[in-house]
Amino acid sequence: MFHNLQELRHSASLANKVFIQRDYSEGTTCKFQTKFPSELESRIERTLFEDTVKTLNNYYAEAEKIGGQSYLEGCLACATAYLIFLCMETRYEKVLKKIAKYIQEQNEKIYAPRGLLITDPIERGMRVIEISIYEDRGSSGSSSGSSSVSGSTAR
Amino acid sequence: MHLGVSESMRECEYSQISTRSSTPMETPYKKRTPKKRKWEIFPGRNKFYCDGRIMMAKQTGVFYLTLILILVTCGLFFTFDCPFLAQQLTPVIPVIGGVLFLFVLGTLLRTSFSDPGVLPRATQDEAADLERQIDVANGGTGYRPPPRTKEVVINGQTVKLKYCFTCKIFRPPRASHCSLCDNCVERFDHHCPWVGNCVGRRNYRFFYMFILSLSFLTIFIFAFVITHIILSSHQNGFLSALKDSPASVLEVVVCFFSVWSIVGLSGFHTYLISSNQTTNEDIKGSWSSKRGKDNYNPYSYGNIFTNCCAALCGPLPPSLIDRRGFVEADVPQLAPPTNGITMYGSTQSQQSHMAAATPLLQHQSSEPVILTTSPENGGTLTGRASLALTGPCTSLPLGQPTPPNSTSSLSCHEATDKLPVHGHTLTHNHSNPLQESVFQHHFLTPEEVPSPPGMLHCGSPMGHSHTAQAGFYDPASQDSLHEDSVRGLVKLSSV
DSSP, X not given: OOOSHHXXXXXXXXXXXXXXXXXXXXXXXXXXXXXXXXXXXXXXXXXXXXXXXXXXXXXXXXXXXXXXXXHHHHHHHHHTTTGGGGTSOXXXXXXXXXXXXHHHHHIIIIIGGGTEEEEOGGXXXXXXXXEEEEEETTSOSTTHHHHXXXXXXXX | OHHHHHHHHHHHHHHHHHHHHSOTTTGGGOXXXXXXXXXXGOOSSEEEETTTTEEEESOOHHHHHHHHHHHHHHHHIIIIIHHHHHHHTOTHHHHHHHHHHHHHHHHHHHHHHSOOOEXXXXXXXXXXXXXXXXXXXXXXXXXXXXXXXXXXXXXXXXXEEEEETTTTEEOOTTOEEETTTXXXXXXXXXXXXXXXXXXXXXXXXXXXXXXHHHHHHHHHHHHHHHHHHHXXXXXXXXXXXXXXXXXXXXXXXXXXXXXXXXXHHHHHHHXXXXXXXXHHHHHHTTTOTTSOTTOOOTTOOSSHHHHHHHHHHSOOOOOSSOTTSBOOSOOOOOOOOOSOOOOOOOTTHHHHHHHSSOOGGGTTTTSBOOOOOOGGGGGGHHHHHHHHHHSOOOOOOSSSOOOTTOOOOOOHHHHHHHSOOOBSOOOXXXXXXXXXXXXXXXXXXXXXXXXXXXXXXXXXXOOOOHHHHTTOOOHHHHHHHHHHTOBSOOOOTTO
């Protein structure tokens, strides 16, 4: 149906948005719920969705990990009065860049062909993963059944 | 006319095209379509400088006082005491002093100018989605607003997540809404007027470094100024020593008074860091064992060393509010919800809903509300009483929340005079003759804790209940509400 993101933006209209909320069961660390929302049932396979969310959660866990490397970075930064961040990126920022790339990749390969679009959580204040559901303009919404089939062949 | 319309339409189209094809850096120079940066439309009450690079609270007067005190004291020290000390003792003293001074200044500026961890407000679609979910969860009745809390179990401890009406989000654990800055802040510690900013997740370590290094600096200056005076008085006599360097006297006085408060504060925050608590949690006694046998802090890592390392050397999350990004002209949005859900309040629009006959008391089901009276205020109490009716004040004393049915003095009024916070202004439009007195007062929700800790402040904007409209607070009729939503509601003894 949609073969790339550009086509999605120009020829589709926004039908709905699904918000994947944060999972706070492990404290304040960034983690999103892996519960599969009902609105996506007809649009994408459960396993694909769960994989995406789990990978994102792993990335965030890596960014917020407290261990040897983060201590080293913290101490070095303190010793240089945080001036080191003028020339160096924090580990968190590096991981966020990785996440942005991953989401872009996922959108291109998996979600856009199914008429879906993931918004990077950083643009929503890390509160939600926003998944926009697009309907093809001109179709009466009956294309949703066929989209998953065509989507899997596009991969 | 036609030409004018098409002209403006052309302009609109031009700007739309330019946002898509050109890079953001080009557009600010085109006068016709000045692109705004996100800090310019930031909804909170913050001040931005240097085109969004610097972010501070609205009231910065005390921050300048802090800065002046530090600069003047250190300046005097380096000018009048250091030459003598470098000569008589060792030149290392001014060097150490200089290093400490620079460190203090650096951490102070870093604390004051950085984003404390502000949570951006929910987009319209998000807020609508949440509203829908809450409505569904509560059976869809529009009359009685549902309690806006979510419970989550963190490491075995049940934590209530509260809904923020201003930001339209469920606050993450440990986040709190600062009424002075009108933002939700992650891991909210307190709002510090001395630093001119909130202290939250992103700048807590700088704040701690600041007060720690300032303690060392004050003790250092104090000790060496005393040394200077003593050595000088050995040579010339005490009085002439004082006359030779009058600045030293000023320094001693400033340092003497600062030492107690700053060292005390450092000690307090060292305790907080080692137990991984925020000032907010400590004041409320959230994790105190007095609340219950099984009450413990679910965020603590178990040992002091790990807690300290996590707080001070843990990863620094980036700012979520993207101050310097450009505002996107067109963001695809869903159509506004047409299912007639009333929005139960946010910012100033909240007031019109509060004025409607919806008992807002039910909203705050988990707040420890403590109504207070002040019998000593005599005749003006009727004004206060209906003030309490139209918006019962909660004042949060230091330490544990007071048990139900105890009375204490109504300091709501004084607190608002001391600390003019915006919070949620009451602009009721019902026919209460004491409307005018109510109008001026501002209230904070219980979780908003201004600095310094222990300062009494006024609590949540409770909309008036039905009984309030009669202008009389009847404790008996409040009992049902008491059971429903309010803990620790206090009878107005004078009514």
